[in-house]
Amino acid sequence: MDIQWRKSSKSTDSEGNCLEVATEGGEILIRESDDPGVIIRTTRAKLRAFIDGAAEGEFDDLT
Template structure:
């Protein structure tokens, strides 16, 4: 019986998240104001974000402005907190010629 309750709860959460995603992607964002990190030039490659209703956020690359990812407020908050904690820190890429190259 407990499994049925837990299973139904998980299904409810999944359905709610799908509904939130569908609503988020149904929003007309043609008039949103895109922001980028301070100090970046208009011609530079950069990540741009736009704040959407309900605390949601849209994100795109300046190189491909037609491809837009959208995040709920909870998803964006989790991402930002993870980035602040270093979860997405990249290891330095190896330099051509190995470690001795300078």
């Protein structure tokens, strides 16, 4: 089965510089469109925790 990658409709970069997401076997897959060979695999719960942390500013002081 082919993976069906999706990107945001707000991603209009003609260079292809965007993130794409897909699901496979209960996992969330994330890749950069300009480097499609590198795929991050995670779970919905872990991705939700990351997004919530980013929204709350948990990573703002990373230098």
